[in-house]
Every structure is written in C-alpha cells, then in structure tokens.
Amino acid sequence: MLSYIIRRVIMAIPILIGISILTFSVMHLAPGSPSSMMMSPDISPEVREAFEERYGLNDPIPVQYVKWMGAMLQGDMGYSLVRVGMPVSEMIMNRLPNTLILMGASTILAILISIPLGIVSARRQYSLTDYSVTVAAFVGVATPNFWIGLLLIMFFSVNLGWMPSGGIATLNEPFSILDRLHHLLMPALVLATADMAGLTRYSRSSMLEVIQQDYMRTARAKGFKENTVIYKHGLRNGLIPIITIFGLMLPSFFAGSVVVERIFSWPGIGDLLIGSVFQRDYPVIMGITMISAVLVVVGNLLADIAYAIFDPRIEY
Structure with a gap:
C-alpha cells in the first residue's frame, strides 16, 4: 500500500x-x-x-x-496585485476552511440522501417509487446549481423569510453553531444536488447487480431477514463501485462550489476565485488553482485507499 x-x-x-x-x-x-x-x-x-x-x-x-x-x-505563492502587500497564501488559508466546511456538509448530505434512495429504488424495481426516484434524479442532474440556488433564495428567503439569503453568519451576533448551520443548509443542499442525483442512479444500478448474486439468495435461504440481507451482506459490496465514482465526482464539487459560494455570498475560495478573475489578480488565481488541484488529487487517492479497505480482494 x-x-x-x-x-x-x-x-x-x-x-x-x-x-x-x-x-x-x-x-x-x-x-x-x-x-x-x-x-x-x-x-x-x-x-x-x-x-x-x-x-x-x-x-x-x-x-x-x-x-x-x-x-x-519554495512555498511562496507571491502577493496579491489588487490587495497590495497581502500574501496569497494568507488570503487562501483564510477562505479555505469555509470551502471545506461547505464541501464536507454537501458530501454528507449527498451520501445520506442518495445511497438510501438508490437502495429503496433497487429493492422496488419498476414500482412507482422507483420511477419517482429515477425522474427526480434526472431532473437533479439536468438542473443547473445556480438556478436551484436562486429558486431557494426567492422562496425560502424572500417569500417565507425562513432562511438567510447569504453569508456565513448573522452580522453583529455572537458565534452560534445553530446560526452557522442555518446559513450552511441551503448552499450545502444546492451544491449536493447534482452529485446526489448521480450517486442515486449509481447506487440503484450497483445494488441491482448485488441483489441478483448467488450469495444474496443463499443468505435469504438461510432465513435472514431482508433488511439484514440487504444492509449487512449486500451494501458493502454495492458500495465498491460507488466509492470509485465518488472519487471522480470530487472535481465537480470544487467547480460547483465556485458558483454556489458566489450566489450565497459564502466567503470561501470559490468566491475569492471569481473576484480575482474579474480583477485579473493572477497570483491569487494561480494559488487557488493549484490548491484545488492538489485537493482533488488527494481526494482521488483517498478514494482508491477506501476502495481497498471495502474490498479485501484488492491488493496494491
């Protein structure tokens, strides 16, 4: 290894x-x-x-x-041309934690929603539930993130006033985890939408293949409950291809965060990148690009390692 x-x-x-x-x-x-x-x-x-x-x-x-x-x-990313004297590394490190929080939350949402939906859709193949999940997944893949974000802002923030329209926290208020989560929910949900739809489809296809395997029929013949057969014997093998696909989806998380952060005024590196592009701040653009590339490479490497952990047959 x-x-x-x-x-x-x-x-x-x-x-x-x-x-x-x-x-x-x-x-x-x-x-x-x-x-x-x-x-x-x-x-x-x-x-x-x-x-x-x-x-x-x-x-x-x-x-x-x-x-x-x-x-x-030599570890020197240079200095911003717009914010004269400000080190690029400092600008990025001030924003990077916010982007990682947003991506982490969207990843968790995508996993918690898409995999169970894929399993339910596979278990009820060709039923109304299966068709509904499939249609919802296709709509999620085809709908742009920025359009979903604008709709959520208009409905939940402007019309109902339930959710903040942007930012990371309420101005002039003391730190509160609930307040941060309140601001995080909509951008994380929007960022997770496209990948959640794709993971749902992949989860369904993977579980359909696993359900038909001989060892699954053997487990049923031994008298195990259906939930035990699905979640204990089938899910682990069904997750193997999903791990690989999830690693390939990491670049889309970075690309999506750029748009989502700008729409929701989320102070991450995506918002900093767009502002730097408009201002032609070359050192900042290059610094963000390289940091994002390194994170994508590391993410794919971690996905490969997880692949070996979930599948003992894999040897490196």
Whole structure:
C-alpha cells in the first residue's frame, strides 16, 4: 500500500505541472490585465509601465511562469496585485476552511440522501417509487446549481423569510453553531444536488447487480431477514463501485462550489476565485488553482485507499 501511495504521488507531479502551465497560459491569453482593471484610463503610460515593471507583468509569459513556479516550489505563492502587500497564501488559508466546511456538509448530505434512495429504488424495481426516484434524479442532474440556488433564495428567503439569503453568519451576533448551520443548509443542499442525483442512479444500478448474486439468495435461504440481507451482506459490496465514482465526482464539487459560494455570498475560495478573475489578480488565481488541484488529487487517492479497505480482494 505504501509503495502504491508513493507511486501515485510521483505520478501526480507531472499532472499538477500540466495544470499549472495550462491555467497560466489561458489566464494570460484572456483580454485585460491587472493594470487596466486597477488603474483609471487617465493614468499616464509611464505610471502603468512602472506598475507592470514592478510586478514583472511586462515579461514574456514563459519568463513569468518560470519565476512563479520557482517561487511556488519554495512555498511562496507571491502577493496579491489588487490587495497590495497581502500574501496569497494568507488570503487562501483564510477562505479555505469555509470551502471545506461547505464541501464536507454537501458530501454528507449527498451520501445520506442518495445511497438510501438508490437502495429503496433497487429493492422496488419498476414500482412507482422507483420511477419517482429515477425522474427526480434526472431532473437533479439536468438542473443547473445556480438556478436551484436562486429558486431557494426567492422562496425560502424572500417569500417565507425562513432562511438567510447569504453569508456565513448573522452580522453583529455572537458565534452560534445553530446560526452557522442555518446559513450552511441551503448552499450545502444546492451544491449536493447534482452529485446526489448521480450517486442515486449509481447506487440503484450497483445494488441491482448485488441483489441478483448467488450469495444474496443463499443468505435469504438461510432465513435472514431482508433488511439484514440487504444492509449487512449486500451494501458493502454495492458500495465498491460507488466509492470509485465518488472519487471522480470530487472535481465537480470544487467547480460547483465556485458558483454556489458566489450566489450565497459564502466567503470561501470559490468566491475569492471569481473576484480575482474579474480583477485579473493572477497570483491569487494561480494559488487557488493549484490548491484545488492538489485537493482533488488527494481526494482521488483517498478514494482508491477506501476502495481497498471495502474490498479485501484488492491488493496494491
């Protein structure tokens, strides 16, 4: 197992380098620059050139990338071009816990809702319940997160006033876990929607295959209760493919959190990323991109390790 983990970490290095090159190139090919976003059009060309000279923005793109990568390898993500003097690492670390909380909550919601629904749908194949779950899953996959978020805000926040429309906590109020959960519920539910729908479909398909296996019929023949047969003998084997698929869904959690955080004004790295893109704050964009890439690689590695834990037949 240890040698497998080491090989995966080594394999991740060229992947991360490729992601950094692609992101850096696309970012600099986009129209606009930090100087044009930060300075008035009336600023003299000399002042603009001095600003770009100070931060190396007038260097060729390959030179800028080499300088940035050299600093990154030393653990230095640089400084924000917009918030002058603010280290990028500090900006990201201030926001990262909020994003991880949102993703963790949405993951828990997706698992707690989708897997039981998939099992119920498989046990009642071709019934009204099965068709209802299938239709709901397809609707969830096809519906954009931002549209669901706006509908929830309009209904529960604007019309009913039951839920806060955004933010992480109530302003000028002391810290309260219930208040944080109150603000967390809607964005976590919206972020979980698309993946919850996909996991429900995969759970149903996986359990349908398991239910037809010989060892399941043997367990029933021995007189075990149906719930014992399903949840003790079948569920563990049915979860094996779901673990792999869940690992592949981790990038969609990151992508979805960018939109959801912006809609609900959730102060995470997704909200910081969109603001930095509008302001052409290159160091912040690259720092967030690399942190997200590393987290996705680590998440997929953990999914592979969990795969081996749930399936003793797997050896690395």
